[in-house]
Amino acid sequence: MEVSLHRRHAVVVCLLLCCLAGGLSSPDPRHREALIQLEVSMQTGGQVVLTDAEKRLDALLFKMKQEEVSRADFPPAMHFFRARDVISTSPIFKLLQKMPKGAGALHVHDFALVEVEWLVKNATYRPHCYMCFTDNHSIRFIFSARPPAALARCSPWTLLENLRAKMVNSTELDNSLMANMTLFTDQDPELVYPSQDVIWEIFEQCFLALWGLVTYAPVFRDYYYQGLSQFYRDNVMYMEVRALLPEIYELDGSTHDPAWTLKTYQEVTRQFTAEHPDFFGVRMIYTINR
Ligand SMILES: *[C@@H]1O[C@H](CO)[C@@H](O)[C@H](O)[C@H]1NC(C)=O
Ligand SMILES: *[C@@H]1O[C@H](CO)[C@@H](O)[C@H](O)[C@H]1NC(C)=O
Ligand SMILES: *[C@@H]1O[C@H](CO)[C@@H](O)[C@H](O)[C@H]1NC(C)=O
Ligand SMILES: *[C@@H]1O[C@H](CO)[C@@H](O)[C@H](O)[C@H]1NC(C)=O
Numbered sequence: 001m002e003v004s005l006h007r008r009h010a011v012v013v014c015l016l017l018c019c020l021a022g023g024l025s026s027p028d029p030r031h032r033e034a035l036i037q038l039e040v041s042m043q044t045g046g047q048v049v050l051t052d053a054e055k056r057l058d059a060l061l062f063k064m065k066q067e068e069v070s071r072a073d074f075p076p077a078m079h080f081f082r083a084r085d086v087i088s089t090s091p092i093f094k095l096l097q098k099m100p101k102g103a104g105a106l107h108v109h110d111f112a113l114v115e116v117e118w119l120v121k122n123a124t125y126r127p128h129c130y131m132c133f134t135d136n137h138s139i140r141f142i143f144s145a146r147p148p149a150a151l152a153r154c155s156p157w158t159l160l161e162n163l164r165a166k167m168v169n170s171t172e173l174d175n176s177l178m179a180n181m182t183l184f185t186d187q188d189p190e191l192v193y194p195s196q197d198v199i200w201e202i203f204e205q206c207f208l209a210l211w212g213l214v215t216y217a218p219v220f221r222d223y224y225y226q227g228l229s230q231f232y233r234d235n236v237m238y239m240e241v242r243a244l245l246p247e248i249y250e251l252d253g254s255t256h257d258p259a260w261t262l263k264t265y266q267e268v269t270r271q272f273t274a275e276h277p278d279f280f281g282v283r284m285i286y287t288i289n290r
Helices: 002-024 029-042 052-070 080-088 091-098 116-121 160-165 171-181 196-214 217-233 258-275
Strands: 103-109 129-133 139-143 238-243 281-286
Touching (some): 052 091, 116 196, 116 217, 238 258
């Protein structure tokens, strides 16, 4: 009786060991390869079969990416203000710029659509453009047929046309106006903007500086058209714009309501898509100033 019990134990132990050994043996390498293939096919675009030309482009892009990563100035490791020029002059950026983007710009704000250079070189050179200096080193603009009413905490209004007429060369003035509308700085960005609060306050000032330019009806239309053109040049085919639908004003001081603003967006978009049939259009998403 005792002996048979031991024997039975031995059989059970033996069975267990066999099972364990079977379970722990290394997997079939072919299964591993198949699993990797399955995972790769589940990635975005994993089912896409590339043509020969696409494979060549893919190989080229991969090579360019490796060159980018091995450069001394690696943009993701730099402050964006310093990296910006490195990015925009890099070969891979120039190639990506030309490539079709489909719905390429899905979160653009209507007040950050166009390069400030256009605002300064185009909008502020129009007639009837007045400017004042705020008591904390920012500027405000207004277009007006008559000298406009004074603004609190701002110097008396100066007609830019007169100001520029007195200057031999207005390049420096233009540069300082641009500096008022962007956060970019020649100095060390980490010193100029030591905290979130500081950069946010200056961001607000930039916003207020360009407000009077962009909300002037004739500028508003051209500004939006210019914004679409700039994205179109980067081969963006469809955009979603977060729109504030601000009140827009005319030279005589009269204003338009948000419905007019929305209708104007629609008209300019129609005009733009008529002139650029391969552009799919724009969706407006109403938003508030946060
Ligand atoms: C400003 O842009 C508009 C529209 O693109 C153009 O018609 C006009 O000539 C430009 N004005 C200046 C001063 O550059
Ligand atoms: C500038 O003045 C405005 C009020 O006009 C104020 O809210 C803001 O904090 C000031 N900004 C700076 C940087 O002093
Ligand atoms: C105006 O001044 C800038 C430098 O401030 C200079 O680069 C530019 O050549 C000058 N333009 C003319 C027309 O003199
Ligand atoms: C804004 O422009 C004014 C007028 O040209 C200039 O005095 C001031 O330094 C500029 N401010 C900034 C932050 O660039």
